[in-house]
Every structure is written in C-alpha cells, then in structure tokens.
Amino acid sequence: MITLSQDAVRGLMIAAQGLQSEPQPPATKEDILAILRLIHMLQIDSISVVARAPYFVLWSRLDDYNPGWLDELLEEGAIFEHFASANCFLPLEDYPLYLAGSRIFDWRNPRKWLDDHPLLTSTILNHIRTHGETRHTDFKATDGQKHDWTNPKEEQIALEYLLYVGELMIRKRDNLQRVYDLRERIYPDADKLPAVSRDDAHDQFVLNTVRALGVAKADWIADYYRLKNADVSAALKRLEKQDRLLRVAVEGWKTPGYVHPDNLNRVEAAAGGKIPHSKTTLLSPFDPLVWSRGRTLDVFDFDFPIEYYFPESKRKYGYYSLPILHNNALIGRLDPKAHRKEGIFEVKSLHLEPGIEVDDALVARLKRVLQACALWHETPQVIVRESTEPELAELLSD
Template sequence: MTAPLSIASARALHLAAQGLLTPPRRKAVKADVLAAVRRMAQLQIDTIHVVARSPYLVLFSRLGPYAPQWLDEHLADAKLFEYWSHEACFLPIEDFGLMRHKMLNPIGMGWKYAAEWHAKHRKEIDKLLAHVRASGPVRSADFTRSAGKGNGWWDWKPEKRHLEVLFSTGHLMVAERRNFQRVYDVAERVLPDWDDARDLPPREAVLPRLVDNTCRALGIVRADWIADYYRLPKRPYRDELHALADAGELLPVTVEGWKEDAFVHRELAPLVDPARDGALRSTVTTLLSPFDPVIWDRRRASTLFGFDYTIECYTPAHKRRYGYFCLPILHRGRLVGRVDAKAHRAQRMFELKAVHIEPGVRLGAGLAVDIGRAVRKLADWHETPVVEVGDAPKEIARAIGAD
C-alpha cells in the first residue's frame, strides 16, 4: 500500500500548483502575468487599496516586482475578461464559454444580478445599451448623480445599476480599466469573434471543466473544497472527482489525518513521490493578499495550514484582533503570521503598523531575516521605500532596518 502524504507534503503540492513553491528565477515579463492568471484560473478583484489592490498584490506574491499595467493591458487586449466567478474576477479569455451560460440565464446569481431592478427599469436599461452600441464605451463616472453623493452599493446612481445589470447579462463587457474604473462596451466589440451558436459549450460540459480547473489550480483537492472556488452550488463533489480520476485527470492519494478522499491533478503527478519523500519543499517567503486563492477559502486554509484568518476591515475597530488589512506571511510552506500594513504613496512611506507571529512559531534569526526581506521587497515595489515599523518583534524590525 502506498504511504500517505503528510500535511506538509499536501501543502507543498498546493503551493506548487499556485506558483508559490520556489521564488521566480528571473525578472518577470508581461507574459508571466497571463500565465499566472491561467495557473490560478481566476484572479479576484477588490477595490481596497490600503496596499496594492488585491489582483496586483496576488501577482506580486508569485512574480516578484513587475509592472502592474501589464494586467490592465491583458484585459484591454481581450486575453482576460471580467465576470462573476469566485467573486468579481479576471479570467482567461479561453474560459469565457464557461461563464457564458450564467450571462444568458443570470436568475440564479442572487444579488449579482438585480432581476427586480431589471424588470422595473427595462426601458431605461435598453436605452443605455443602445447608447453604448451607438456612441461607444462608457464608465459609471460618465453619469452624474441627480443629488448628493452615494453611500454605498445600495445607493448607486441608476445608471451604475443599469450598467451592472448589462454586465451580469453579458450584453456589456469590461473593455478596459482606467485608473481601475471599469470601461464598458458592448460584448460584440470586445469579443467580435465570439458566436453563441458556434462557440457556446454544451451546458453539461461546463461543470466538469470548472471542477477540473479547480483541481488544476489547487493541485490537491477534497470534495468539500470544490464548491467555493467558482462559487458552485454548495455540496460535495465526490462523483465529479471520481469521474475525473477514472478519466486519468486526477490521481487518488491519502493524506495523514484526513478521512476524506484526496486527489492530485495529473499535471502534478511527477511531484507526488518527491512530496511523499519530503523532497518537495517551498522556499518562498512573501506576503499574501487577503483575497489570494491560497487564503480565500478559510476552511481550506485552516485544514492545510492550521491558519485561522478573517479579514477585519469590515469589523468595528474596537473588535479587531490584528488590524484593518492584515497580509498573511507565507514562509517556506507555512503561514507563520500576518502584518498590518499601509502604503502611504504620497509620502513614499510603507507603514508596518504591526507584525503578529502565529502561536507556536519560533521567531529565529532566519525567519526574521526572510520576513524583513519580504517586507522590503514589497515596499520597494510600491515605490514606498521608507519603511516605518510600529508594533513588531525587535528581530523583525532589526531585519527590516526600519527608517
């Protein structure tokens, strides 16, 4: 009988799939951005920019210093597209067909498709679509509010709601982003070669491909991890995983301490024996976005890393344990802590408000130096080279060489 994988080996396989096993061997080029998104299958979009906005930070964690505009250029060149998958995400254009069925029938998307608003304002929405088709791309900012300033998504101006409806139904797509603002255009101009009659995959083919994408992106999976990645209906996906295993796409494995069946994607099959023997080890130290695929499924992160993470920017200040926008610290295959950071771009200063090391993690000289280098590297990429350290262990402050 084949020996089971250790949890550490399972983590190594997961990080290998995510592009976080070893540091980049060379300076990043534009094609690496597209390759990284394809490897993850999707890149979550979030507008919080206490540090770099999440999609750019997720890429930095894998690529090291790179030009953020490369992501924007891939979107403008239609090599990526935006849609609702895990949440609002950039996705490889070759997966457009996997999302197209949702666009054509968005009723099951909940708040992401305002069906009642659509029904109530159909004439105005159709008029807006005709305007874009005739006059060209628009932004929400092109339309003024009738009074006052919006207080949140529940208080959007009507045109913004109309644009969101047209986006969810696939009539409009995001043609590009300007200063991170969506620029909408009609789908037939963004993807002129797409033809539903010719290109739309059969509905029954979509789920197996989404499950396979998930397995490839995660590297090692269990049935209870599948639903979250693309926000599929919440249920175990045992039958789908066993079908993929029967087709040779997945390799069944056992993991110490897990009662659940586990599977490794075939692309990682050559790494399974080295992982089992302890020879596959992550050598990466970096800071992760709260919306990184490694961390966005909190239960999976807890199972794989023993790491309990909640983003606290939505938590009242007096109830926060760690800070407003904490970045998990990935160090050589483990999540060893978190940093509460803020980039002050105008002052060219990177503020490290606090560094929290996980219970049970020994803060030796090597770990402190690795964390210090990771912080410095991130600060330099932000063009905030002055690092100010607040509440942090003295070993880390010394390693950073705080200004």
C-alpha cells in the first residue's frame, strides 16, 4: 500500500482541484468546461462584494478570463444548474446522475410535493408550454402571505421542484433570477439518456469526489455532494471490490485514504517526494478546496468560519474573507470589496496566520495576485487598509 505524507495530501488535493502552479496560457471558454470537469460543480451565491462565487472560483484557477463565458455555456446548454453541494452549475454529462433520486430527493421529496399540489403543478407547466421562458416573478402568490427568500411562495417552490425532478431546466439567469423552460426545449436528447440507478449514481458521485479531492477520507466524501454517510459507505465497498478506487495510508491518519485510479501516477510521484506545488491566489469561501470547514482544518490546519452570517460586532476577520493560498498552505485571509464605480479594489483587513514570515518573495507574490484580481474586477487601484503586519498594508497598496 502506498504511504503518503500530510504534505503530499495537501499537494495532491491542490493539484486535483486545478490550483497547482504551472504556466498559464490565455484562458478560453473551453477551459471553463475543463475546470468544471475537474471539480464537478460551481456553487452559486448572490454575495457580490467581489465577483460572485462561481466566477471567482474560476478566476482562482484561470486567472484573467471573460466571466461572460460561464453565462454563455449555460445558455448554450453545455452546462446545467441543479442542486449538488448547493445550487450549482454542473457539467452536462453529469445530468443523468441528478435524475436518479439519490440526494435531494431523500430530504425534500419534490415528487411527493408536486403530487400533493396537482393543480398548481399543471398550471405552471401549462403556462410554460404556452409562453416559454418563465421566471418565478411571472406568478403572483395566491396564498395571501408575504414571501421572501426564506419563505418562498408555492409557485416558486413548484418551479424549483419541477427542476429537480427533470421536468424543467434553467435556460439562463437574468440578473441572478432563474429563467425556466421545459427540459425538451433545452436538452432535447435527455429522453435518450440511459437510466441510472440510485446505487450507480452514488458510485459515480463518490468517484467524482475522490478524483476531485486527490486523496479523501471517507468522512470527507459525503459532504461534497451532500450524500448520506450510509450511502457513501456502501458505495466505497462496491467500488473497492471492483478496483475502481484504491486505498492509501497517510501518516497520522487512523483511517485509510482513497484515491482515484486516474490520479495514481500523480499519487505515486508524490509518495516519492515529487509533490505538486500550488499557485499563489485568493479563494472564494465557496471554493470546493475550502468550503468544507472540517476538511479545511484537517488538511490545512486553517480555521475558516464564514462570518457574513455573524453580527458585525462578532466578526474577527471581516464580512467576506477570502483565504490566501500560497506555497501549498493557507497562509491568511483578507476581507475585500470591489468598488466598481470608483475603480478601487479595497482590502479592509488582511490577516496572516501566526508564524508566516513576511519576506520580499511573499510580498511580491501577494502584490501580484492582488493586482491581478483588481484588474480582473476592473478596479485597478489596490488599497489595503489594515494588516496584522502594519508595513504590509503600505507595501501592497498602490
């Protein structure tokens, strides 16, 4: 059995996530699909103090690119939107897995809800058949209640559940708002897809996760697609028996690690000391490298609370702090805001982890990544207000 160091696990995870340091040619629209096939999902979120989550996750890997390409891929039908770790953009080839009733169906049971609301369901489907592209705002609430994102109207729930069961798909997003249409209009070949069983869907979700993480503990796997632990355990047994997953030993772990055969050459090289090396970049809180707080603490010894849920008085690092990836470590975090009208990329605070040595090389890397991020946001002036190392704020500001 291959034995890996903790350093090797970090490097392998970074490389599997597409964050390794290597020459970066100019990005193309096809590169977005390549990244999506590596990490399997781009989580959607509405916070916009900097570029929204799916666009920022791509920037961390592609550097300068046209964010409009992601929207075009959705409209072209090359990707689709569904619930994975949350609402996500996903590669189209994964679509059959989401019709197998293997995750969200277990806890929301959308088919039962739709069956319990037959008149509403038929009204919405008939409207879309007649009028085509539809938003939830095309329907007025009929229950007399006040609704918001925490308490959506039944018409909005019906649209979402019709998406989950495969009756509808998302044509595009218009100012964040979903635009729905019938699946046969967006993906006419979907009816020709082979049916996928629940077990086969679980197996593929587990394979996708292990490949995307490079090396994975069993405890980490369920979180990636919000699977049940029992379903993951059963899938691991099947996949090991079929030699579709491999076990490795990791120094300091009491349980085995799992690797995908596609990553075996890289794993063997890392075991021999050739560990992939990270680029220096900023990460979205919704980046799959860090969105699992327990895994982030396990792998990087980096405690990463999401503080935009906290009252301002309880925040230690800021409203929307971004982890800083450098030299295969998460060395700190910064709280940014892109002032688009003023052309200013503001860093309200920058916190480095204890023990991080600030030398000329680190300053140069941080300055380069801040300038690149600022230019991509079309906010070219960088201003760093505060830092745990006071001189760093001045060195990194324009």
